[in-house]
Amino acid sequence: MKDEVTSREDRVANLKGMGCSRKRVEDARFTQGKGNYVDDIKLDGMLFGDFVRSPYAHARIKSIDTAAALEVPGVLAVLTADDLRPLGLHWMPTLAGDKQMVLADGKVLFQGQEVAFVVAEDRYAAADGIELVEVDYEELPVIVDPFEALQSDVVLREDLVAEDGSIPDGAHGPRKHHNHIFTWEAGDKAPTEEVIANAEVVAEESMYYHRTHPCPLETCGCVASMDKVNGKLTLWGTFQAPHAIRTVVSLISGIEEHNIRVISPDIGGGFGNKVGAYPGYVCSVVASIVTGKPVKWIEDRMDNLMTTAFARDYHMTGKISATKDGKITGLHCHVTADHGGFDACADPTKFPAGFMNICTGSYDIPTAFLEVDGVYTNKAPGGVSYRCSFRVTEAVYFIERMIEVLAIKLDMDAAELRRINFIKKEQFPYTAALGWEYDSGDYHTAWDKALKAVDYEGLRAEQAQRVEDFKAGKTRKLMGIGLSFFTEIVGAGPVKNCDILGLGMFDSCEIRIHPTGSAIARLGTISQGQGHATTFAQILASEIGLPADSITIEEGDTDTAPYGLGTYGSRSTPVAGAATAMAGRKIRAKAQMIAAYLLEVHDNDVEFDVDRFVVKGAPEKFKTMKEIAFAAYNQAIPGIEPGLEAVSYYDPPNMTYPFGAYVCVMDIDVDTGVTEIRRFYALDDCGTRINPMIIEGQVHGGLTEALAVALGQEIAYDDMGNVKTGTLMDFFLPTAWEVPNYETDFTVTPSPHHPIGAKGVGESPHVGGVPCFSNAVQDAFRPFGNTHTNMPHDHWRIWRTANELGLHD
Amino acid sequence: MSNKMHIKLNVNGKDEEFLAEPRELLIYTLRERLNITGPHIGCETSHCGACTMTIDGKSVKACTMFVAQASGKSVTTIEGLGGPDDLHPLQSAFKEHHGLQCGYCTPGMITRAAKLLEENPNPSEEEIRFGMAGNICRCTGYQNIVKSIQAAATEMNAAKEAAE
Ligand code: FES
Ligand code: FES
Numbered sequence: 022m023k024d025e026v027t028s029r030e031d032r033v034a035n036l037k038g039m040g041c042s043r044k045r046v047e048d049a050r051f052t053q054g055k056g057n058y059v060d061d062i063k064l065d066g067m068l069f070g071d072f073v074r075s076p077y078a079h080a081r082i083k084s085i086d087t088a089a090a091l092e093v094p095g096v097l098a099v100l101t102a103d104d105l106r107p108l109g110l111h112w113m114p115t116l117a118g119d120k121q122m123v124l125a126d127g128k129v130l131f132q133g134q135e136v137a138f139v140v141a142e143d144r145y146a147a148a149d150g151i152e153l154v155e156v157d158y159e160e161l162p163v164i165v166d167p168f169e170a171l172q173s174d175v176v177l178r179e180d181l182v183a184e185d186g187s188i189p190d191g192a193h194g195p196r197k198h199h200n201h202i203f204t205w206e207a208g209d210k211a212p213t214e215e216v217i218a219n220a221e222v223v224a225e226e227s228m229y230y231h232r233t234h235p236c237p238l239e240t241c242g243c244v245a246s247m248d249k250v251n252g253k254l255t256l257w258g259t260f261q262a263p264h265a266i267r268t269v270v271s272l273i274s275g276i277e278e279h280n281i282r283v284i285s286p287d288i289g290g291g292f293g294n295k296v297g298a299y300p301g302y303v304c305s306v307v308a309s310i311v312t313g314k315p316v317k318w319i320e321d322r323m324d325n326l327m328t329t330a331f332a333r334d335y336h337m338t339g340k341i342s343a344t345k346d347g348k349i350t351g352l353h354c355h356v357t358a359d360h361g362g363f364d365a366c367a368d369p370t371k372f373p374a375g376f377m378n379i380c381t382g383s384y385d386i387p388t389a390f391l392e393v394d395g396v397y398t399n400k401a402p403g404g405v406s407y408r409c410s411f412r413v414t415e416a417v418y419f420i421e422r423m424i425e426v427l428a429i430k431l432d433m434d435a436a437e438l439r440r441i442n443f444i445k446k447e448q449f450p451y452t453a454a455l456g457w458e459y460d461s462g463d464y465h466t467a468w469d470k471a472l473k474a475v476d477y478e479g480l481r482a483e484q485a486q487r488v489e490d491f492k493a494g495k496t497r498k499l500m501g502i503g504l505s506f507f508t509e510i511v512g513a514g515p516v517k518n519c520d521i522l523g524l525g526m527f528d529s530c531e532i533r534i535h536p537t538g539s540a541i542a543r544l545g546t547i548s549q550g551q552g553h554a555t556t557f558a559q560i561l562a563s564e565i566g567l568p569a570d571s572i573t574i575e576e577g578d579t580d581t582a583p584y585g586l587g588t589y590g591s592r593s594t595p596v597a598g599a600a601t602a603m604a605g606r607k608i609r610a611k612a613q614m615i616a617a618y619l620l621e622v623h624d625n626d627v628e629f630d631v632d633r634f635v636v637k638g639a640p641e642k643f644k645t646m647k648e649i650a651f652a653a654y655n656q657a658i659p660g661i662e663p664g665l666e667a668v669s670y671y672d673p674p675n676m677t678y679p680f681g682a683y684v685c686v687m688d689i690d691v692d693t694g695v696t697e698i699r700r701f702y703a704l705d706d707c708g709t710r711i712n713p714m715i716i717e718g719q720v721h722g723g724l725t726e727a728l729a730v731a732l733g734q735e736i737a738y739d740d741m742g743n744v745k746t747g748t749l750m751d752f753f754l755p756t757a758w759e760v761p762n763y764e765t766d767f768t769v770t771p772s773p774h775h776p777i778g779a780k781g782v783g784e785s786p787h788v789g790g791v792p793c794f795s796n797a798v799q800d801a802f803r804p805f806g807n808t809h810t811n812m813p814h815d816h817w818r819i820w821r822t823a824n825e826l827g828l829h830d
Numbered sequence: 831m832s833n834k835m836h837i838k839l840n841v842n843g844k845d846e847e848f849l850a851e852p853r854e855l856l857i858y859t860l861r862e863r864l865n866i867t868g869p870h871i872g873c874e875t876s877h878c879g880a881c882t883m884t885i886d887g888k889s890v891k892a893c894t895m896f897v898a899q900a901s902g903k904s905v906t907t908i909e910g911l912g913g914p915d916d917l918h919p920l921q922s923a924f925k926e927h928h929g930l931q932c933g934y935c936t937p938g939m940i941t942r943a944a945k946l947l948e949e950n951p952n953p954s955e956e957e958i959r960f961g962m963a964g965n966i967c968r969c970t971g972y973q974n975i976v977k978s979i980q981a982a983a984t985e986m987n988a989a990k991e992a993a994e
Binding site: 044045047053055056060061145239287288319549550552717720724726749750756757 | 862940964966969975
């Protein structure tokens with residue numbers, strides 16, 4: 022073979038395998054404007070659908086008149102619930118065991134709810150049609166507060182109350198009130214209460230983790246095309262889980278699954294927003310069936326912010342108990358979770374409140390209890406774990422605030438309090454009081470490295486001086502030191518405890534090696550910017566000894582990719598990455614037999630070395646993987662089938678538990694409330710590092726989304742249920758101007774159960790970042806008697822805190 | 831239809847002529863009519879910058895401009911900056927310095943950055959951050975975007991010097 026590189030070092034470099042900051046193969050098309058996002062898809066005769074949406078948060082629909090709209094040139098159809106009812110499609114199942122209206126059926130439950138679907142020749146005609154659909158509403162009392170919802174006589178979901186007024190059980194057990202969805206418990210209630218009642222020190226705090234939104238730059242959308250001749254439905258869309266969407270579409274439409282092809286093309290960011298199933302998908306499919314033409318539906322930004330997949334909205338109350346010298350003894354957490362009009366949260370079936378039960382965090386807390394009440398209100402449905410794994414962000418925020426509050430109560434340094442309570446390296450695998458088994462960790466090393474890197478003691482001394490200067494009138498700026506230490510729970514997940522709609526959360530990889538030694542691998546996941554085409558090829562390169570540049574990675578087409586559960590919850594590397602390595606190992610096992618045959622030795626007499634099999638003890642006798650690939654297709658090898666292919670469906674034995682240590686140094690102007698991030702240090706331990714460049718990029722991005730959530734981003738409602746933050750004018754997305762430079766660092770603690778030891782990283786910086794930014798703000802005010810203030814810490818709220826603490830006199 | 835207007839545009843060096851309703855937005859014209867899909871739609875309110883292009887020498891967000899307002903003008907999008915055989919230094923720099931992830935903001939980002947470097951070939955980090963503040967990226971956290979622009983500036987300046 023030509024161009025064979027020979028030195029071992031060159032051979033390793035040539036592979037561009039794991040650990041190499043390989044440049045991304047995706048970038049050529051994106052930097053030249055040649056991405057293929059869903060709105061770029063154009064089909065002959067394609068129509069455009071758009072929604073008439075409710076202006077009211079709660080109202081009865083008395084009538085809908087579509088006649089005038091149908092007169093508009095270019096408008097072909099207007100669908101309402103009445104049109105979908107005969108098909109049984111006016112309601113759809115949610116991912117959380119509830120059901121949701123596809124188009125308003127008798128009443129609306131939140132502002133922006135889908136009432137009618139106008140199908141037209143283009144966007145302008147659709148917009149004209151929408152203007153002319155006349156809906157007669159009768160306003161009903163609006164409930165936006167979940168606590169009020171649990172007291173109110175107003176029944177939000179009449180469909181969930183029996184005729185005699187009794188309240189049947191929900192998908193997750195008994196319901197306490199007609200606006201109550203579920204109660205979910207984890208841990209031991211009585212022992213926890215007892216420990217707390219008898220503790221030397223108890224700190225209590227209530228906190229609201231506000232409603233926010235993932236807001237990827239590309240909104241959600243799809244193109245549905247029903248080919249009536251062949252009975253095939255093709256659906257392109259912004260789907261983070263294309264296979265699951267295919268199954269859902271099949272189940273609700275009755276079209277057999279093999280006749281449905283779901284394609285996720287390039288996706289312009291997801292962050293959890295594109296996991297769920299939205300009425301737009303169903304209506305596009307129906308409209309395509311009705312009109313016989315392809316139908317495109319693309320949200321605008323207002324639709325996106327008002328109606329799809331909010332995140333958080335957790336009212337959390339905690340009690341944490343400790344000994345006088347700071348050893349934590351117990352943790353109690355109650356959450357009132359506002360799920361909006363329908364329970365459409367994207368969580369594994371058995372966890373109606375996601376993995377909130379990771380709320381003991383990185384600490385060895387012997388006794389704990391968690392209780393979550395889900396509640397209906399007149400807000401948009403569709404809670405997702407925005408850039409985190411199923412509510413880990415809420416859990417980590419909760420415990421990292423509770424630690425700070427406890428430190429205040431104990432009059433202790435919060436860094437030291439963390440240190441004395443960390444789970445110790447030798448305790449792993451560690452089973453937490455709320456049930457999860459942490460795979461591996463070395464928290465003390467990471468924490469010490471972080472504190473040393475920022476000169477923590479120096480910072481505290483500087484801060485003390487600043488307080489003196491402030492009191493002496495020499496400065497109006499306070500200094501906050503934000504600390505956070507987090508443990509993520511990612512890699513959902515083991516089929517034994519994680520499923521979505523009954524589909525176990527394994528993932529998959531199928532590899533085909535071509536005769537010339539290049540390859541294609543297809544996976545059940547789908548990148549939304551994480552660089553899968555680059556990194557999965559690196560895993561394979563290291564596993565099978567063919568250069569990453571010779572391996573194509575393909576995802577997102579259900580006709581070609583093996584079944585997988587998609588990309589969210591940082592599950593791609595832990596689950597699909599493992600499937601990739603396992604499929605690679607099957608290839609290698611077959612390659613070993615071929616090599617042995619070609620070298621005329623026994624299987625056990627050859628060993629793998631970078632890109633070849635070498636006869637043990639005779640390094641000059643070898644067959645490269647390229648030669649083996651060719652031989653697989655041109656030799657008749659006794660007992661071995663031709664070809665070189667493998668597939669792996671990987672069910673992980675456990676989740677993975679990446680962790681990290683973050684420090685933020687912030688200045689706060691007490692007169693304006695303006696914050697300035699002077700320094701942000703982020704140490705992440707995600708186990709084996711596949712592509713350091715991409716990891717660093719993920720950390721920058723996650724931290725910036727954390728900054729947004731902590732310092733300003735909120736989906737806010739007024740008392741009438743009007744969304745006050747429906748455009749980017751009011752919904753804060755940071756620009757280059759607001760965002761600091763981040764210092765990144767790492768330790769490496771591989772996952773013991775993962776084939777390559779990788780844990781996943783994409784969401785860690787968000788999970789760890791939010792409490793870090795928030796703690797920085799709150800720490801600045803600690804010397805003046807502040808214990809807790811709610812996010813988002815925008816300038817106005819910070820100013821108000823300063824004012825309440827009497828700092829403006 | 832009678833209310834259509836005669837529109838002339840020069841897009842990436844090519845003359846285009848057609849009839850369009852006066853209310854048609856420029857981004858729609860380019861994407862739907864002329865198949866120029868590099869510029870994206872992220873907000874339709876001039877906040878995100880995904881639709882940024884250069885119109886008669888100025889950076890413009892095409893989602894809030896009527897095509898009628900652009901008639902007679904020349905428009906440059908990412909497609910006009912460079913292709914596979916003649917990449918713009920910014921296109922290479924974004925790849926080299928990991929200045930993108932999902933790529934949705936990237937065409938607008940690069941188009942804006944090209945204009946910025948034309949106006950100020952030696953921007954400080956602060957000037958880059960300020961000059962790019964009209965373009966939102968949800969993935970990268972900007973650090974590597976800034977780095978990419980700095981690297982492209984250095985390269986472009988060196989090339990200019992070598993040419994002189
Ligand atoms: S789409 Fe034009 S600025 Fe956002
Ligand atoms: S790369 Fe995704 S929005 Fe910038």
